[in-house]
Amino acid sequence: MGDIWTTIRSMGWNLTHRLGIIDIIDILIVAVIIYELLLLTRHTRGSALLKGLFLLFVIVILSNILGLTSLNWLLLAVLQNGALVLVILFQPELRKALERMGRSRLITKGNHRNEDEDTEIIIDEIIQTVVDLSRRRVGALIVFERKTGLQDVIETGTALNAEISAPLLENIFEPNTPLHDGAVVIREDRIMAAACILPLAEASGVIRGLGTRHRAAVGISENTDAAVIVVSEQTGIISLAMDGSLQRPYSIDAMRSFLHGFYSSKVSSISSFLRGIFKRHTEG
Structure with a gap:
């Protein structure tokens, strides 16, 4: 029962009295692992499980401070089997992490496309x-999730969690198909859901004379930082709704520039930064 507390005290003493270069590297590696785990579990049921485990750890500390011996013993017994519990609870996330490691360029040695090529595709x-x-003048609403999570919007539609492809997107918006009426939500490189319901913007001079599709695009961009590409069913004109305003018409060159900015911001994570440093050192 006291093994965990002994380990924690030992770690605390080492951090305050014996902190060296190796210790700093060790801490950074652990920080990156935790950060990647948080990224993997973001927008999944795993995020709620992580919060539950953190709360459990806090309760263990409080029960020890308050002298709640029985409760402390019970919770410590659970934590001492934490490795097995984590494997069971986070099996999908761990599998995803291992698959990502297996696709790493450091392991595959160029057998797979790099991130830039994937983004271009x-x-x-x-x-x-x-x-x-x-x-073909087929109406469409494509919502790009940015910093503000759109899980509540995703839950109003039909879950897909599919890879982005032109045939799939065109089939979704094809008239008289089950999912054509509503918006598609894209999160990073996945189509999360189709036939989603968006909040409508209040009628204003900016969107006067435009239909429900454009009002929905402006509405979601007013309430969140999402960006929305709209295709008019009547005219075929392409628009972009962002920050509560509508750019219409929207050129293909401007759209490509926006998409490059959108996806470049998604890959600027700590792990990408560290991989870049490692690559420069190995090539240097």
């Missing part, structure tokens, strides 16, 4: 979709 698929729908 995704952008080309989206642009091809928008151009084809515009040419």
